[in-house]
Amino acid sequence: MFSNYLKTIEGIGIYPLFSLLIFFIFFLIMIIWVIKVDKKYIDKMSNLPLDLQSSDNFTSNKIINENYIEDRNEIN
Amino acid sequence: MELEKFSYDNKIVRNFGIATMVWGLVGMLVGLTAATQLFYPNLNLHLQYTTFGRIRPLHTNAVIFAFVGNAIFMGLYYSLQRLCKTRMFSDKLSKIHFWGWQLIIVTAALTLVMGFTTSKEYAELEWPIDIAITLVWVVFGVNMFGTILKRREQHLYVAIWFFIATWVTVAVLHIVNSIEVPVSFLKSYPIYAGVQDALVQWWYGHNAVAFFLTTPYLGLMYYFLPKAANRPIYSYKLSILHFWALIFIYIWAGPHHLLYTALPEWAQTLGVIFSVMLIAPSWGGMLNGLLTLRGAWDKVREEPVLKFMVVAVTAYGMSTFEGPMLALKNVNAIAHYTDWIIAHVHIGGLAWNGFLTFGVLYWLIPKIYKTELFSKKLANAHFWIGTLGIVFYASAMYWSGIAQSLMWKEFTSLGVLQYPNFLETTLQIIPMYMIRAFGGLLYLTGAIIMVYNLVKTAKAGKFVANEETEASALVRTKDRFKKGIRHRFIESKPILLLTLATAAILVGTLVEFIPTFLVESNVPTIANVKPYSPLELQGRDIYIREGCVGCHSQMIRPFRSESERYGEYSKAGEFVYDHPFLWGSKRTGPDLQRIGGKYPNIWHYMHMEDPTSMSPGSIMPPYPWLLSQKLDISTTAKKIEVMRNLGVPYPDGYENIANKDLMKQADEIAKNLNENGIATSSEKEIIALIAYLQRMGTDIKAKNVEGK
Numbered sequence: 001m002f003s004n005y006l007k008t009i010e011g012i013g014i015y016p017l018f019s020l021l022i023f024f025i026f027f028l029i030m031i032i033w034v035i036k037v038d039k040k041y042i043d044k045m046s047n048l049p050l051d052l053q054s055s056d057n058f059t060s061n062k063i064i065n066e067n068y069i070e071d072r073n074e075i076n
Numbered sequence: 077m078e079l080e081k082f083s084y085d086n087k088i089v090r091n092f093g094i095a096t097m098v099w100g101l102v103g104m105l106v107g108l109t110a111a112t113q114l115f116y117p118n119l120n121l122h123l124q125y126t127t128f129g130r131i132r133p134l135h136t137n138a139v140i141f142a143f144v145g146n147a148i149f150m151g152l153y154y155s156l157q158r159l160c161k162t163r164m165f166s167d168k169l170s171k172i173h174f175w176g177w178q179l180i181i182v183t184a185a186l187t188l189v190m191g192f193t194t195s196k197e198y199a200e201l202e203w204p205i206d207i208a209i210t211l212v213w214v215v216f217g218v219n220m221f222g223t224i225l226k227r228r229e230q231h232l233y234v235a236i237w238f239f240i241a242t243w244v245t246v247a248v249l250h251i252v253n254s255i256e257v258p259v260s261f262l263k264s265y266p267i268y269a270g271v272q273d274a275l276v277q278w279w280y281g282h283n284a285v286a287f288f289l290t291t292p293y294l295g296l297m298y299y300f301l302p303k304a305a306n307r308p309i310y311s312y313k314l315s316i317l318h319f320w321a322l323i324f325i326y327i328w329a330g331p332h333h334l335l336y337t338a339l340p341e342w343a344q345t346l347g348v349i350f351s352v353m354l355i356a357p358s359w360g361g362m363l364n365g366l367l368t369l370r371g372a373w374d375k376v377r378e379e380p381v382l383k384f385m386v387v388a389v390t391a392y393g394m395s396t397f398e399g400p401m402l403a404l405k406n407v408n409a410i411a412h413y414t415d416w417i418i419a420h421v422h423i424g425g426l427a428w429n430g431f432l433t434f435g436v437l438y439w440l441i442p443k444i445y446k447t448e449l450f451s452k453k454l455a456n457a458h459f460w461i462g463t464l465g466i467v468f469y470a471s472a473m474y475w476s477g478i479a480q481s482l483m484w485k486e487f488t489s490l491g492v493l494q495y496p497n498f499l500e501t502t503l504q505i506i507p508m509y510m511i512r513a514f515g516g517l518l519y520l521t522g523a524i525i526m527v528y529n530l531v532k533t534a535k536a537g538k539f540v541a542n543e544e545t546e547a548s549a550l551v552r553t554k555d556r557f558k559k560g561i562r563h564r565f566i567e568s569k570p571i572l573l574l575t576l577a578t579a580a581i582l583v584g585t586l587v588e589f590i591p592t593f594l595v596e597s598n599v600p601t602i603a604n605v606k607p608y609s610p611l612e613l614q615g616r617d618i619y620i621r622e623g624c625v626g627c628h629s630q631m632i633r634p635f636r637s638e639s640e641r642y643g644e645y646s647k648a649g650e651f652v653y654d655h656p657f658l659w660g661s662k663r664t665g666p667d668l669q670r671i672g673g674k675y676p677n678i679w680h681y682m683h684m685e686d687p688t689s690m691s692p693g694s695i696m697p698p699y700p701w702l703l704s705q706k707l708d709i710s711t712t713a714k715k716i717e718v719m720r721n722l723g724v725p726y727p728d729g730y731e732n733i734a735n736k737d738l739m740k741q742a743d744e745i746a747k748n749l750n751e752n753g754i755a756t757s758s759e760k761e762i763i764a765l766i767a768y769l770q771r772m773g774t775d776i777k778a779k780n781v782e783g784k
Contacts, residue, residue: 023324023583026576030320034313046308048159048233049299 080228080549083542084157086444088170090539092150093437095178097527099146100433103138104520110135111513114664115506117697124701125189129623133200134188139425140198140288142181147433148292149177149216152239154440155299156223159233161547165222169215176212180205191621192262195656196277198284199253203264206254213250217243224570228550232570234315238295240570241323241577245287248581253280257718260711263617265718270651271338271599274659275592279330279585285421286326289429290392294318297365297389300436304381310367314360321357323577325350328584332403335412336633337659338648340599343588344405350584351403358396365389380455384435387463391427395420410485413629413663415505416477419470426466426519434458434526441530447537454529462522468515476508485637493640498666499691506695602649605775607724608768610712610738615768617715618761619658622699629660630669630772643670643773650775653724665696672774677745678752680766702762707742709735709759741767 113119113128120126157164164170184201187193193200201209220243224236253276256264268276302309309315331339331347366389369376376382398420402411411417442449449455483501486494495501608616619625632638634645646669651657675683682689685703687696713731720726726734739758745766746758756762 020583020587023580026580027320027324030317034316037313042312043308045231045233046302046312048229048231049155049235049302050306050308 078548079546081544081546082163083544085153085164085167085170085541086539086543087541088164088167088174089150089154089440090444090541091174092146092153093441095146095174096143096150096433096437097523097530099138099142099181100430100523101520101527103135103143104516104523106131106138107135108513108516108520111509111516113697114695115509115513117695120697122698122700124191124622124699127622127697127699129626130189130191130193132626133193133197133623134185136198137184137188137200138181140284141184144289144293144429144433145177147429147436148242148288148296149173150440151296151300151436152220152292154444155235155296156220156239159229159236159299160223160227161229161545162223162227165219165226169219169222173212173216173219176208176215180208180212183208187262191623193620193623194256194264194266195620195623195625195658196253196266196273197281197661199250199277199280202262203254203256203258204261206250206256209250210247213243213247217247221570221574228547230550232573233299234309234312234319235295235299236570237319237573237577238291238298240574241319241581242287242292242295244574244578245283245291245323245327245581248578248585249280249283249287252585253277257722259714259718263711265655265715265722267722268655268657269722269724270654270657271340271648272593273655273657274334274337274651275331275339275343275588277657278333279327279588282330282333283327283581285424286329287323289424290326291323293429293432294322294361296432296436297361297385300432300439301365301368301385301389304379304385304435304439305369305372305375307368307372310364310370314364318357318361318364320580322354322361324580324583325353325357327581328588329354329403331588332408333661334659335403335405335408336635337631338646338651340592340648343592346588348403348405351400355397355400359393362389362393362396365392380449380452380459381435381439383456383459384431384438387459388428388430388432388435391423391431391466395424395428398423409633409635410481411477412633413661414477414481415473415508416481417662419473419477422469422473423466426462426469430519430523431462434462434523437526437530442533442537444543445534445537445539447533450529450532450536454525458522458525458529461518461525465515465518465520465522468518469512470515472508472511472515476505476512479508480505484641485635487637493637496641498641499694502664502695503693599648599652601652602647602776605650605652607653607719607726608771609741610716610734611741611764611767612771613715613719613768614707614709614712614738615764615766615771616658618702618765619768620656622702624668625658625660627660627662627664627696628666628668629663630667631659632667632669638667642667644776647776650773653719655719655722655724668769668772670773672770672772676752677748677766677770678754680769681749681754681756681762684762684765702765703756703760705761706759707761707764709738712738 109119109126110128110131113131117128120128120131124130153164153170183205187202187205188200192202194202220239224232224240255268256266258264266273266276298309298315328350329347331343332351333347335344335348337344366386369382369386372382376386401407402417402420411420438449438455480501483495483504484498488494630646632642632645639645651659679690681703683691684699686698686700687694712734716726716731716734720728720730742758742763745763746756746760749756749763
């Protein structure tokens with residue numbers, strides 16, 4: 001039924017090929033980006049959920065958080 | 077910078093949490109019942125509403141959309157507010173979303189047990205409910221994007237990307253797979269038929285696993301695992317690659333559910349290739365989760381939350397390794413239609429989804445009740461009982477799956493089937509079914525312990541419905557990070573991210589769909605294949621109503637072991653009038669495609685009345701109500717009309733005389749039964765079902781008609 005509509009599109013065969021190409025390029029750019037990205041930005045992003053000032057970290061968590069920061073400082 | 081005061085909505089999180097627990101218990105209990113019926117069929121209490129064929133979809137829908145669905149929303153509403161540093165866009169929409177979803181679940185449960193089903197796995201719900209799902213999904217989307225747009229944090233954390241991809245893909249999947257033409261208020265036929273219907277269904281089925289059971293849970297993993305471990309994710313870079321590669325590749329893999337079927341070979345091959353490629357992003361994600369715990373493994377020993385999460389992520393890794401292996405044609409030849417697949421999905425369901433949900437619940441409930449968990453000891457007990465349950469469940473199913481499959485394929489030295497009687501292979505694995513049910517019982521027990529523990533926790537604490545907090549307003553500054561190309565250009569723009577994610581999932585869809593629908597050589601037509609007679613069509617709808625497809629396939633693969641047992645293998649052209657297709661995915665009983673003409677009518681009559689009378693030891697439940705219920709023929713005309721609109725070549729005006737043909741055929745079958753000493757009449761449902769069973773696969777039977 002609806003496949004008749006698809007048939008009327010001219011040169012529809014090229015669409016899948018074209019989209020595949022777009023995505024290969026997209027992935028290439030993505031990989032290059034990931035390699036070259038600013039480390040500070042990655043640090044900020046990965047710490048987003050931890051959000052040290054936020055109120056949803058109750059006491060016990062805060063202590064662990066502080067320990068964690070100390071740990072990291074020692075490593076650095 | 078000035079801080080703005082606002083509050084997080086915890087009430088909606090708690091409500092979804094309660095719904096998760098309630099529906100979780102219900103879904104697991106139904107699963108346990110279904111599992112028990114496989115060795116004790118009488119557990120259906122001789123009611124049509126509780127037979128295996130009807131409660132199996134109830135179980136799958138309950139655990140996927142009710143248990144996991146509510147858990148997704150619980151975790152999403154909690155994490156999204158905090159990651160965006162804002163309250164949800166609209167409390168009213170949150171409420172509509174919550175109650176709308178619960179209402180859908182209740183109607184789904186009722187209609188499924190009443191036999192209203194489209195028969196397409198995980199998409200069984202009929203069209204009015206499909207529309208309701210779409211509306212609630214839009215409400216959820218508006219609420220989510222509204223929240224993202226008014227956020228106070230410029231950058232979108234990777235968890236949110238997974239949520240966005242989930243939203244858009246589930247919308248696309250649901251709509252495309254649910255395009256159906258209503259026959260009546262609760263009955264419809266899909267616009268696709270046969271091979272095309274199968275492709276669309278398994279594109280949907282596979283990606284429901286991908287985008288309902290996986291991507292939202294990865295979003296939860298990327299938020300709650302770092303939270304619970306108090307460490308940032310191991311590699312944020314990896315998570316970016318994980319995201320794009322996963323959503324791009326996943327969508328292609330659907331055809332691996334149809335290997336060796338009548339689906340065109342090239343589509344099967346694409347499915348295999350992309351399934352194997354999926355290992356890379358999946359394992360990237362798993363390792364990212366596990367490595368987050370580097371240097372914190374001592375905490376895993378003490379913290380039940382982390383224990384659950386570690387097992388969940390490990391199971392994700394196992395499952396996503398096993399999946400591609402099962403997608404290899406040689407492995408699939410053994411595993412398909414068997415309990416192996418049941419084991420595979422339950423590693424994913426029980427361990428990945430279940431345990432991650434439990435981990436999140438144990439972490440989250442004490443948080444929003446401002447207290448500590450009532451009992452860590454009980455949580456640990458839950459962990460071990462649950463884990464043991466999974467072990468019992470999975471090992472029994474792996475054993476029975478492989479054992480039965482090998483029995484199906486065993487030939488004697490004379491070249492005939494070693495176990496020609498299907499039932500013999502079933503009886504062999506009954507003990508495994510018992511062990512499986514025991515595993516399920518353990519798992520359910522664990523979940524009950526959890527609910528008790530969390531209720532106690534809630535009672536000890538004080539619920540914070542609106543959690544006061546503060547954050548600075550979003551100032552769209554120029555990027556402080558100078559180096560590198562700006563992917564954050566994408567991710568600070570949610571709509572662009574949405575568009576790209578949509579494009580990513582559409583590529584695979586279009587490449588696989590368009591040729592299957594367009595190229596005629598993909599489905600060779602067979603001249604002898606004729607539309608169903610009105611009586612057969614009605615019988616087919618009874619077959620659908622009773623959920624026969626849950627245990628019986630109608631797809632004979634081109635193996636000698638199968639053509640020897642069932643007859644000529646299935647051809648794509650045989651299904652051109654099948655709206656919907658009924659290939660099935662599991663053989664708890666034998667394949668039925670060539671059942672037509674194999675037994676006399678009276679055999680079917682007696683068999684449906686009590687299967688053990690014809691096959692002693694059979695685990696198929698009796699269907700006595702088919703013998704007494706009257707067939708509703710008021711729907712015939714409309715059904716014929718809808719079918720013709722869908723392209724089935726019934727002559728114009730045939731709907732007006734269809735019932736006459738129907739009665740004629742019914743009278744013949746009834747007369748034949750009467751002659752054999754059965755007291756029945758032509759208006760009973762069983763007559764229609766027998767007509768359908770006797771028709772099945774006879775179009776090309778024993779003629780070896782090749783596609784032209």
